[in-house]
Amino acid sequence: MSKKIALFIPCFIDTIYPKVGLATLKILQDLGFEVEYPKAQTCCGQPFFNSGFRDEAKNLAYKFYSIFKDFDYIVAPSASCIAMVRVNYKELLEPKEYEEMASKSYEICEFLYDVVKLDSLDVSFAHSVALHKSCHGLRELELGVSSELALPYNNKVEKLLSLVDGLTLLPMLNADECCGFGGTFSVNENELSVKMGQDKLQHFRDSGAEYLVGYDNSCMMHLASIDKSVKMLHVVEILAGVADETI
Amino acid sequence: MKLFSDANWHNQALWFVRQKRDSASKSLDEWEALREVASNIKAHTMSYLDRYLQEFEKRAIANGIKVHWALDDKEHNQIVEKILKSKGAKKVVKSKSMLTEECGLNPFLEERGYEIVDTDLGERIVQLNKQKPSHIVLPAIHLKKEEVAGVFNEQSSDPTYLTQVARGQLREHFLSADVAITGVNFAIASEGAFVVCTNEGNADIATSLCQTHIASMGIEKLIPKLEHLGVFTRLLARSATGQAITTYTSHFKRPSKGKEIHLIIVDNGRSNLLGQEKFEEALKCIRCGACMNSCPVFRRVGGHEYSYVIPGPIGANLGASRDVVKYGKDVFASTLCGSCTNVCPVKINLHEQLLAYRGEYKAVVKESKDKFYKFAYKILSNPKLYQLSIKLAKYMPYSFYKNAWGKGRKAPKFAKRSFREIWEGLIIDN
Numbered sequence: 001m002s003k004k005i006a007l008f009i010p011c012f013i014d015t016i017y018p019k020v021g022l023a024t025l026k027i028l029q030d031l032g033f034e035v036e037y038p039k040a041q042t043c044c045g046q047p048f049f050n051s052g053f054r055d056e057a058k059n060l061a062y063k064f065y066s067i068f069k070d071f072d073y074i075v076a077p078s079a080s081c082i083a084m085v086r087v088n089y090k091e092l093l094e095p096k097e098y099e100e101m102a103s104k105s106y107e108i109c110e111f112l113y114d115v116v117k118l119d120s121l122d123v124s125f126a127h128s129v130a131l132h133k134s135c136h137g138l139r140e141l142e143l144g145v146s147s148e149l150a151l152p153y154n155n156k157v158e159k160l161l162s163l164v165d166g167l168t169l170l171p172m173l174n175a176d177e178c179c180g181f182g183g184t185f186s187v188n189e190n191e192l193s194v195k196m197g198q199d200k201l202q203h204f205r206d207s208g209a210e211y212l213v214g215y216d217n218s219c220m221m222h223l224a225s226i227d228k229s230v231k232m233l234h235v236v237e238i239l240a241g242v243a244d245e246t247i
Numbered sequence: 248m249k250l251f252s253d254a255n256w257h258n259q260a261l262w263f264v265r266q267k268r269d270s271a272s273k274s275l276d277e278w279e280a281l282r283e284v285a286s287n288i289k290a291h292t293m294s295y296l297d298r299y300l301q302e303f304e305k306r307a308i309a310n311g312i313k314v315h316w317a318l319d320d321k322e323h324n325q326i327v328e329k330i331l332k333s334k335g336a337k338k339v340v341k342s343k344s345m346l347t348e349e350c351g352l353n354p355f356l357e358e359r360g361y362e363i364v365d366t367d368l369g370e371r372i373v374q375l376n377k378q379k380p381s382h383i384v385l386p387a388i389h390l391k392k393e394e395v396a397g398v399f400n401e402q403s404s405d406p407t408y409l410t411q412v413a414r415g416q417l418r419e420h421f422l423s424a425d426v427a428i429t430g431v432n433f434a435i436a437s438e439g440a441f442v443v444c445t446n447e448g449n450a451d452i453a454t455s456l457c458q459t460h461i462a463s464m465g466i467e468k469l470i471p472k473l474e475h476l477g478v479f480t481r482l483l484a485r486s487a488t489g490q491a492i493t494t495y496t497s498h499f500k501r502p503s504k505g506k507e508i509h510l511i512i513v514d515n516g517r518s519n520l521l522g523q524e525k526f527e528e529a530l531k532c533i534r535c536g537a538c539m540n541s542c543p544v545f546r547r548v549g550g551h552e553y554s555y556v557i558p559g560p561i562g563a564n565l566g567a568s569r570d571v572v573k574y575g576k577d578v579f580a581s582t583l584c585g586s587c588t589n590v591c592p593v594k595i596n597l598h599e600q601l602l603a604y605r606g607e608y609k610a611v612v613k614e615s616k617d618k619f620y621k622f623a624y625k626i627l628s629n630p631k632l633y634q635l636s637i638k639l640a641k642y643m644p645y646s647f648y649k650n651a652w653g654k655g656r657k658a659p660k661f662a663k664r665s666f667r668e669i670w671e672g673l674i675i676d677n
Contacts (some may be wrong), residue, residue: 009666009667011627011633011637012659013665013666014637014665014666015637015640015641015661015662015666016659016660016661016662017662018662018664018665018666018669019662021666021669021670022666022669025670037667037670038298038642039630039667040630041520041630042627042628042630042633043627043633047620047623048620048623048624049602049606050583050602050605051579051605051608051609051620052579052605052606052607052608052610053609053620053624054606054609054610056620056621056624056628059628060624060627060628063628085600087600126303134519135582135583135584135585135586136583136585137586138585139588139589140585145545146585146586146589147269147584148269148541148589148590149279149589150272150273150275150278150279151279174262176586177543177584177586178543178586179585180528180543180581180582182581182582182583182584183582185579185580185581185582185583186536186652186653187652187653188579188580189248189544189580190652190653190654190655191249191654191655192248192250192544192548193582194582194593194654194655194656195250195254195547196543196544196547196582197656199258212647221659222656224659225652225654225656225657225658225659226655238406
């Protein structure tokens with residue numbers, strides 16, 4: 001029996017970047033998975049939890065649980081939302097329910113790398129890209145080794161990108177420094193948030209790459225709000241072979 | 248928080264230190280193991296803190312050190328004053344101690360007519376400039392060398408020249424002071440001895456020249472045995488400045504003939520953290536400042552933007568632990584990027600604590616913007632209402648919301664069809 005995947009499409013991907021949701025759907029279906037999109041889904045509760053509203057976050061965590069509990073996997077093209085489930089639901093759900101959610105929720109790249117163990121792709125993207133290593137994916141989901149750690153270097157997303165024909169990954173200075181989005185931080189600390197974003201964009205321009213790619217559209221949305229001329233893509237758009245359609 | 252006046256300069260100055268720390272830490276194969284061991288030693292020590300404190304006191308007294316206990320900042324300052332009085336002291340030379348900053352010792356003593364001279368170069372600069380340290384390891388990092396020249400009334404801003412000027416002035420103070428005050432980096436329970444780390448040797452000259460040495464330590468400075476010290480000294484200097492070890496790592500075990508060492512062991516709220524699972528990790532802190540150098544927010548705003556005496560990720564946590572209403576706002580000035588947690592040599596879960604304190608803060612502080620969250624919650628907790636709202640939002644003209652995200656940016660545009668609508672179309676098409 002094939003495993004059933006529930007897609008979790010966070011609000012900003014649903015409304016602003018639906019093509020990223022579609023790319024996620026496509027790559028999973030191409031791999032032969034049965035994919036559902038539970039319609040009652042809304043939000044993982046992160047904006048509330050990060051702002052100190054525990055009760056609201058807890059209620060949303062339980063709603064999330066009841067919507068997604070019957071699936072084998074929960075996959076989202078958003079590292080930050082999955083980190084909310086994997087790390088912070090520990091405090092919001094009962095231990096058994098938490099374990100269940102934490103063990104079957106995946107950010108799309110880690111799902112492809114750790115579960116599917118993707119080692120080849122029939123996809124090409126003949127462009128140069130720089131990877132923004134968004135914080136929650138890097139440091140909480142451990143998609144890679146962050147620059148603070150003295151561990152052998154590894155990055156799952158870069159490894160996936162290396163499977164793409166014609167793609168050139170260019171190094172970017174301070175690639176794992178925060179872009180300044182930080183959810184409600186971007187509203188509460190607007191000036192600081194914009195400054196961090198400008199610095200990130202400057203590092204991208206200095207990299208010489210054509211595209212800024214990432215695995216968290218929330219960061220990209222923030223960066224695009226500062227400079228919409230920068231070309232950005234979600235990694236999954238490239239991996240699903242639909243990047244050329246969306247450019 | 249406000250951006251630092253020259254945010255790029257401040258950012259780069261601290262990033263340079265972070266990079267030195269990176270190469271120093273990566274030069275040791277066992278770096279991550281050291282962090283783990285250090286974290287475990289501290290966790291163990293905190294679990295048996297009562298025992299280790301008593302053992303430490305017993306052995307320190309046996310070594311001839313006079314031990315004092317201070318419940319809070321007030322008691323600490325009174326003990327210092329009492330010692331100064333008993334010695335008929337007028338002038339104090341002080342080496343770096345964040346604890347005395349925390350206790351407000353300088354203003355307390357100055358109001359009572361004592362002369363306090365900070366002898367760490369950075370601290371001396373901020374003292375002359377009538378400021379507070381902006382960083383726990385680099386107290387004057389917010390000042391450019393030209394500003395430092397101004398502090399010393401000098402024309403030249405050559406760092407070596409200015410250091411010589413400060414050195415000359417400080418030498419006079421060292422020679423004429425009555426009492427030396429130092430902090431404590433590590434207190435070793437099994438030895439009844441303590442260790443003070445400096446790069447300038449100012450603690451050494453001060454304690455050598457003065458007949459009386461007062462050392463102030465928080466209860467969390469304890470480690471069980473001498474053999475544990477190397478774990479921490481290896482981590483401390485590398486994390487702080489990228490050095491293999493601080494230039495001076497001075498051990499104080501017993502007073503020299505005819506001299507006195509007074510050690511004040513201070514709680515000042517620390518013991519409240521014991522047993523608080525979400526927050527007690529902060530007691531592991533060895534005050535290296537690496538979290539400040541690594542923090543993308545701190546680097547761009549500087550330490551003076553924080554409300555508590557210790558700034559940055561650790562300071563925001565410590566401040567909130569002291570008084571969540573008074574200092575709690577700083578825990579929101581973080582993107583929760585987690586860099587502080589990964590850089591911390593004793594593996595304090597700094598960003599998780601910042602997040603946890605937000606809950607503590609909102610439990611007691613109500614703000615006008617809470618209404619927005621309650622409204623958003625109503626929508627997001629009801630799938631039908633959520634779907635209706637995003638449909639409505641989509642039909643708003645872009646001009647209506649394009650500036651909704653504040654200055655310096657344009658809000659993103661909604662897609663013509665949401666993922667949900669496309670999905671529903673796909674299902675119908677099938």
